[in-house]
Amino acid sequence: MVFERLRAGLERTRSHMRDMLNTVLSGGRRVDDELFDEIEETMIQADMGFATAHALVEELRQRCRNERITDSEAVMPLIRDVVEDRLRQGTSDLLTDQTPAVIMIVGVNGSGKTTTCAKLAHRFRTDKKRVILGAVDTFRAAAIDQLEVWAQRTGADIIRHQEGSDPAAVAFDAIAAGIARRADAVILDTAGRMHTRSDLMKELGKVRRVAGKALPGAPHEVLLVLDATTGQNAMRQAEEFQSVTELTGIILTKLDGSARGGVVVSIVDQLGIPVKMIGIGEGMDDLRPFDAAEFVEAIFG
Amino acid sequence: MRRLRGRGKLTEADVNAALREVRMALLEADVSLPVVKEFTNRVKERAVGIEVLKSLSPAQHVIKMVKEELINMLGGEPAHLQRGGGDTSVLLIVGLQGSGKTTSAAKLALHLRKKGQTPLLVACDTRRPAAIKQLQVLGKSINIPVFTQGDRPSPVDVAQAGVGHARHQGQDTVIIDTAGRLQIDDDLMQELEEMKSMVKPDEILLVADAMTGQEAVNIAGEFHRRLGISGVILTKLDSDARGGAALSVRSATGAPVKFAGVGEKMDAFEIFHPDRLVSRILGMGDVLTLIEKAEQSFAEEEAKDLERRLRKQEFTLDDFLSQMKQIRKMGPLENLMGMLPGMDRMKGQVDLSQSEDEMKRAEAIINSMTVVERRQPVVIDASRKRRIARGSGTRVQDVNRLLKSFEQMRHMLKNVGKLERELKRGGRFPQL
Numbered sequence: 180m181v182f183e184r185l186r187a188g189l190e191r192t193r194s195h196m197r198d199m200l201n202t203v204l205s206g207g208r209r210v211d212d213e214l215f216d217e218i219e220e221t222m223i224q225a226d227m228g229f230a231t232a233h234a235l236v237e238e239l240r241q242r243c244r245n246e247r248i249t250d251s252e253a254v255m256p257l258i259r260d261v262v263e264d265r266l267r268q269g270t271s272d273l274l275t276d277q278t279p280a281v282i283m284i285v286g287v288n289g290s291g292k293t294t295t296c297a298k299l300a301h302r303f304r305t306d307k308k309r310v311i312l313g314a315v316d317t318f319r320a321a322a323i324d325q326l327e328v329w330a331q332r333t334g335a336d337i338i339r340h341q342e343g344s345d346p347a348a349v350a351f352d353a354i355a356a357g358i359a360r361r362a363d364a365v366i367l368d369t370a371g372r373m374h375t376r377s378d379l380m381k382e383l384g385k386v387r388r389v390a391g392k393a394l395p396g397a398p399h400e401v402l403l404v405l406d407a408t409t410g411q412n413a414m415r416q417a418e419e420f421q422s423v424t425e426l427t428g429i430i431l432t433k434l435d436g437s438a439r440g441g442v443v444v445s446i447v448d449q450l451g452i453p454v455k456m457i458g459i460g461e462g463m464d465d466l467r468p469f470d471a472a473e474f475v476e477a478i479f480g
Numbered sequence: 481m482r483r484l485r486g487r488g489k490l491t492e493a494d495v496n497a498a499l500r501e502v503r504m505a506l507l508e509a510d511v512s513l514p515v516v517k518e519f520t521n522r523v524k525e526r527a528v529g530i531e532v533l534k535s536l537s538p539a540q541h542v543i544k545m546v547k548e549e550l551i552n553m554l555g556g557e558p559a560h561l562q563r564g565g566g567d568t569s570v571l572l573i574v575g576l577q578g579s580g581k582t583t584s585a586a587k588l589a590l591h592l593r594k595k596g597q598t599p600l601l602v603a604c605d606t607r608r609p610a611a612i613k614q615l616q617v618l619g620k621s622i623n624i625p626v627f628t629q630g631d632r633p634s635p636v637d638v639a640q641a642g643v644g645h646a647r648h649q650g651q652d653t654v655i656i657d658t659a660g661r662l663q664i665d666d667d668l669m670q671e672l673e674e675m676k677s678m679v680k681p682d683e684i685l686l687v688a689d690a691m692t693g694q695e696a697v698n699i700a701g702e703f704h705r706r707l708g709i710s711g712v713i714l715t716k717l718d719s720d721a722r723g724g725a726a727l728s729v730r731s732a733t734g735a736p737v738k739f740a741g742v743g744e745k746m747d748a749f750e751i752f753h754p755d756r757l758v759s760r761i762l763g764m765g766d767v768l769t770l771i772e773k774a775e776q777s778f779a780e781e782e783a784k785d786l787e788r789r790l791r792k793q794e795f796t797l798d799d800f801l802s803q804m805k806q807i808r809k810m811g812p813l814e815n816l817m818g819m820l821p822g823m824d825r826m827k828g829q830v831d832l833s834q835s836e837d838e839m840k841r842a843e844a845i846i847n848s849m850t851v852v853e854r855r856q857p858v859v860i861d862a863s864r865k866r867r868i869a870r871g872s873g874t875r876v877q878d879v880n881r882l883l884k885s886f887e888q889m890r891h892m893l894k895n896v897g898k899l900e901r902e903l904k905r906g907g908r909f910p911q912l
Binding site: 220223224225226228229230256288289290291318319320321322324325327328329373374376382406408409410411412413430433435436437438439442 | 503508509513576579610613616618662663664692695698718720722744
């Protein structure tokens with residue numbers, strides 16, 4: 180069922196990629212340079228990036244040679260294999276066996292952090308877990324109000340300070356409240372920031388350190404929220420957030436559009452940061468665990 | 481023979497070789513593949529057979545053409561907002577979720593008021609929780625009125641009421657902030673079509689995230705098909721994204737990018753300059769270097785002169801200043817770093833904004849010196865230092881620091897000169 184929903188969410192992406200690939204691969208074409216060039220272009224259009232697409236196609240070329248594949252129709256399963264291999268590195272579930280599990284949500288402006296926090300809270304609440312939302316975004320106008328609305332709708336508690344107050348202090352209080360109230364999860368909604376702003380990145384590092392002081396071992400998850408429409412800059416985002424917060428995973432949002440999110444293939448492959456969840460719609464249930472096989476299956480059909 | 485003489489006409493092979501590089505650069509900058517293909521084909525058609533300029537290599541010549549074509553493609557000159565015939569101009573802001581519509585709406589309002597207009601912000605995002613509140617808070621911070629009817633009525637009704645309100649109050653510009661939506665969400669796109677037919681906007685501005693990837697062409701294309709986009713606001717240009725999406729959006733809509741969002745503050749909003757973005761798209765690495773070379777070959781004479789004077793140890797503070805200006809002309813230091821091989825990774829890790837400030841200060845200090853002082857810094861005594869510090873709005877310590885680093889640079893250059901002479905004489909590589 181999960182699979183069906185994912186497929187539905189990704190249908191547009193899927194049919195698009197599949198159509199393109201089918202056009203490329205159809206009709207018993209010869210497996211030659213021209214074919215590989217076209218496969219590479221298809222991958223580039225999925226935002227996999229020039230370098231990654233090139234490397235993947237080289238690998239594909241090698242395998243076709245080794246397995247003496249001469250019919251273009253037989254190339255498809257190999258494409259799936261090659262991409263899935265890259266995505267599999269380190270894919271894992273959310274670490275939620277701690278009590279409370281402290282989950283810190285980070286990302287650039289407009290990637291969908293607050294909405295993702297709400298969906299995560301909803302997931303925990305559906306399992307009858309106790310959730311605390313920490314309104315750590317004290318910068319953006321009305322961000323706290325937005326999270327407050329979500330707290331009410333999902334039945335989570337919210338810890339908030341004034342707009343403009345110290346984000347690290349909110350994080351500390353949220354975790355302290357999580358411990359006191361025996362919550363299962365504390366979700367910290369941090370302010371969006373450009374990864375190029377060294378001052379704001381330092382601030383984020385501080386939030387992370389202070390979380391560790393409130394509860395040794397916290398945060399247990401630091402998740403980068405990545406907009407699937409983002410192109411090659413996503414790699415830079417991942418690198419920079421990684422260096423200040425030690426990311427434990429990625430949440431890929433807005434996959435319900437026609438965006439393909441292929442850049443995560445490069446990120447998983449080159450930085451070893453697993454994709455943990457994907458957002459495939461505006462509904463509260465539309466945040467799903469990531470599964471490499473499903474993802475590739477959904478994209479390539 | 482021809483190769484010996486160098487130049488001649490651009491052959492197809494020359495063009496193809498250079499365009500391969502360009503293609504790679506554009507794709508890495510997230511320009512959509514169909515746009516890249518169309519573009520390179522066009523350049524190829526124009527370039528083959530053209531006489532190569534004397535001072536350039538064939539590759540440099542092609543890339544010079546590429547840069548010109550890209551600037552043309554983005555519209556050449558900065559574009560301005562259109563005003564309709566009526567007293568009240570209506571601007572409709574549309575885009576995907578998270579592209580930055582609400583922030584841009586407020587920034588645009590501030591920008592227009594600075595130009596003497598009296599804008600009204602209308603809050604039509606009734607979907608996202610607290611979106612109206614966000615616009616209200618922003619409006620209050622810049623002291624611009626915000627019209628809202630809460631999140632109950634339909635956005636189309638709010639928009640209409642807002643425009644009516646502005647007319648009644650005699651405000652000359654209405655900026656309508658709408659909810660973010662996917663271009664493939666038929667219901668919500670229909671809502672915008674309806675809003676358009678009711679309020680008859682003078683401009684429909686698409687807010688596009690500069691970090692968008694290959695999808696940009698489809699997003700913009702669909703918004704344009706449904707609504708007819710008249711201009712684009714390119715946001716988040718303060719990231720280090722190369723911003724190739726601008727080309728995709730332009731090619732899909734034909735509409736010019738009119739404004740750029742460059743930061744979180746309300747005044748971090750600029751009129752968009754196509755030529756600046758082109759340098760950034762071609763941006764880091766070899767391609768830009770090639771172009772810079774192509775454009776600056778005329779400056780070679782100047783460089784030779786400097787070299788000659790260096791050898792003679794005549795390097796003055798004037799030269800120091802012109803070197804600094806050269807560097808600043810090439811753009812922010814952050815971007816320059818990216819051009820150096822291997823430095824790309826270091827971007828963002830070193831705080832370069834400080835060095836930029838320092839450079840500005842140094843320029844001010846040198847500008848406050850007399851001609852004699854610039855040529856012969858030895859004459860600068862304590863009293864002159866105090867005067868220079870006053871003139872440049874700095875402190876005597878700053879003047880001292882500048883003079884010291886100038887001395888160091890002169891010393892370093894002297895050694896380079898020596899080293900070169902040694903090597904030319906076929907001498908041993910001197911110990912440094």
